[in-house]
Amino acid sequence: MNFFRRTLMPFAAIAVLLAGVAMAQTPPHPTAVPRPAMPAAPVPPPPDVDGASWVLMDYATGQVLASKDPDARRAPASLTKVMTDYAVSAELANGRIHANDMVTISEHAWRGGGAGTDGSTSFLKLGSQVSLMDLLKGMIVQSGNDAAIALAEHTAGSEDAFANLMNAYAKQLGMANTHFSNASGYPVDNHYSSARDIAIMSRALIHNFPEDYAISAIKSYEWNGIKQQNRNELLWRDPAVDGIKTGHTADAGFCLAASAKHGDERMIAVVMGASSNKARADSAMALLNYGFRFYETHKLYDTSKPLATPRLWKGEADTLPIGVASDVLVTVKTGQYDKLKAVMDIPSTLIAPFKKGQQIGNLRISLDGQALQTVPLIALADAPQGGFFSRLWDSILLWFHKDTGNTEQAPGGK
Numbered sequence: 001m002n003f004f005r006r007t008l009m010p011f012a013a014i015a016v017l018l019a020g021v022a023m024a025q026t027p028p029h030p031t032a033v034p035r036p037a038m039p040a041a042p043v044p045p046p047p048d049v050d051g052a053s054w055v056l057m058d059y060a061t062g063q064v065l066a067s068k069d070p071d072a073r074r075a076p077a078s079l080t081k082v083m084t085d086y087a088v089s090a091e092l093a094n095g096r097i098h099a100n101d102m103v104t105i106s107e108h109a110w111r112g113g114g115a116g117t118d119g120s121t122s123f124l125k126l127g128s129q130v131s132l133m134d135l136l137k138g139m140i141v142q143s144g145n146d147a148a149i150a151l152a153e154h155t156a157g158s159e160d161a162f163a164n165l166m167n168a169y170a171k172q173l174g175m176a177n178t179h180f181s182n183a184s185g186y187p188v189d190n191h192y193s194s195a196r197d198i199a200i201m202s203r204a205l206i207h208n209f210p211e212d213y214a215i216s217a218i219k220s221y222e223w224n225g226i227k228q229q230n231r232n233e234l235l236w237r238d239p240a241v242d243g244i245k246t247g248h249t250a251d252a253g254f255c256l257a258a259s260a261k262h263g264d265e266r267m268i269a270v271v272m273g274a275s276s277n278k279a280r281a282d283s284a285m286a287l288l289n290y291g292f293r294f295y296e297t298h299k300l301y302d303t304s305k306p307l308a309t310p311r312l313w314k315g316e317a318d319t320l321p322i323g324v325a326s327d328v329l330v331t332v333k334t335g336q337y338d339k340l341k342a343v344m345d346i347p348s349t350l351i352a353p354f355k356k357g358q359q360i361g362n363l364r365i366s367l368d369g370q371a372l373q374t375v376p377l378i379a380l381a382d383a384p385q386g387g388f389f390s391r392l393w394d395s396i397l398l399w400f401h402k403d404t405g406n407t408e409q410a411p412g413g414k
Helices: 002-025 077-093 107-113 132-140 145-156 159-172 195-208 210-217 277-294 388-398
Strands: 053-058 064-068 102-104 129-131 220-223 226-229 241-249 253-262 265-274 295-301 328-333 340-346 359-367 370-379 406-409
Touching: 053 195, 053 277, 064 195, 064 277, 077 132, 077 145, 077 159, 077 195, 077 210, 077 241, 077 253, 102 132, 102 145, 107 145, 129 132, 132 145, 132 210, 132 220, 145 159, 195 210, 195 241, 195 253, 195 265, 210 241, 241 277, 253 277, 265 277, 277 295, 295 340, 328 359, 328 370, 340 370
Parallel strands: none
Antiparallel strands: 053 064, 053 265, 102 129, 220 226, 241 253, 253 265, 295 328, 340 359, 340 406, 359 370
């Protein structure tokens, strides 16, 4: 026993020594030092804007991100031509007029918007015939008042009738502070719009008639031997800018509706009543950059995917799938996505029948207690009545069911 102890002890000592050498050669694993949590990045207020009223709008959602007096009624000058473009484009789409139509330049168009006036003109000749598409380019790129009047007369028979058409489209788009009296924006009584309304119709033009909107990105256009540059100088400053329209009169000041696209994001800026051409361009560019830098758009819910399947009474099925008719997008300041809250307002008692697409309730989206959007909730499938006995049984059960209304947090809501 002592022999084995004496024999093994040197080996044990050697093992301890080797272990010690190994320990000396291998440094201890460092312990990670926790980093302090980074504070949320602040979002500064909007830039200073030289303008009596202005709006920054996200294109995807239609949300106004920043504004000053957005609903103030002001002379829109040639921003009017955005609606002239929209109305002509809509009538083209409806088949009432055609892109290859030849338009005769009337005396009213020639005298009211031609070379003899002090307004912008395409220098159209009295009695000449000009294609409708050339007139659109003349109106949008050159801001020709004569082109706008000629388009109005060809589309509706007279400029007065066309103004009524413009107002009908404005009402359809929800432009609550707008009334048009002519197609060119020439200053007259009872002709006004607002920064918010200009943004609304600009968004509609981009969405509904993208091919016609693309004309506003053309930098110059020549007609009758005279080449004129687009007055929107942002087209030269930033390749992301692709429209929309300038305007200026003594009453309106300098106005600009501008839009730019970065990747999948698009912003619209409207400045009315600026002090100079440079001031309106600088202000609109600053607003667009502010929107791209400090706001982000998220898709919250997909079209036709059920957000809830509440109990259905007296139906063939026991539940009713409820969702939204189109994708729900929301734009928030960078870093505020986690603060979004979404709730569904739906009746607690749903009695068949229901038709697919029928509104059932509302989805309300808010941020820090401030409402951002209210979206209709619809039935995603037909829900016919059940048979006699199932309806009878549900009628009995309903005696014990109270309809107190129902507010639920939507899936994905924060």
